[in-house]
Amino acid sequence: METKIKGAEGIADAARLIKQGEVVAFATETVYGLGADAFNEQAVKKIFVAKGRPQDNPLIVHLSKVEDVGKVAVATEMALFLFSVFAPGPLTIVLKKKTQLPDIVSAGLDTVGIRIPKNKIARKLIEQAGTPIAAPSANTSMRLSPTTAQHVYDDLKGRIPLIIDGGPCEVGIESTVLDLSQQEPVILRPGTITQEMLSQFIPNIKCSSQAVDKVSSPGIKYKHYLPAVDCVLAKNFENAVAEFERAKSKNQKAVILGRAGFAKEKDVNFISLGDNMELVAKNLYRILREVERQFDYIIIEEFLEKEIESSVRNRLLKATQGIIV
Ligand code: TXA
């Protein structure tokens, strides 16, 4: 199959493909998604096949407006309130699912994640397709999420008919996933809508890693975000340099990544991820995809457990499999 890349002018074609039961990749503000009509079981199956995604990992359903939540899920007052604050935007809320929604979307769970994206391309596509769109990130399973159309092409060329290019994603990491379907609200995946921001409305909101009763997000048990070469986190620049020298002595070509201010000397390969955490999140996957082609070893600044830092940290703990030097 030929994979075409089109800009916003391709949205009508993309909407037609979705209605016909095909899959289409498209820009959102977080990462690129691989979408299909959420009510078409055969179409949703194609997403799992194209990505090589395990069938027991549920998909997020994307809507263009909050009024549509009731088509797929049982809206709660808190969910509607949080959407009134944060939607459209990078927040996914897990709610009890309506039985009309095919089980394949939620991987057999009785809950479903709902997101109302902000990106214009995503919104227009959902509106024109006239149906909720189930979409995971548009990468091959276990690879980094794509933040440009080229990343999607690199992973999925020949497997999908069309990519709608909206330029580089503004946010750069996946949405915050907040589970409101159980007794205790819990953040299953941190994002740029942070624990601190949500705690204004849900005091003491926990992240699943902090929750006493670990709530399981099916995605958590899978290896995620694995770069092609070994990666470690470094507590500080001195440790990063020591690790760099160690790699060098083994003839490995290493690189250090971090915030602009992380590097304190010039004699090492250092690439800045950005001046602030918003930029770090935005650039992270693009830079990881670039450096894994050029280097054998990636050493990355360890970020802290606060605000957006903790969301980037969450992704990097997976990329490095938790190795900190
Ligand atoms: O920003 C995003 O959320 C992007 C864009 C395309 O919207 N989508 C995305 O989807 O990252 P995906 O499938 O790559 O990640 C969704 C995560 C998975 O870890 C999945 O297990 C979890 O959300 N999830 C989805 N539905 C769930 C549910 N009903 N209960 C618990 N976890 C759920």
Ligand code: MG
């Ligand atoms: Mg994903």
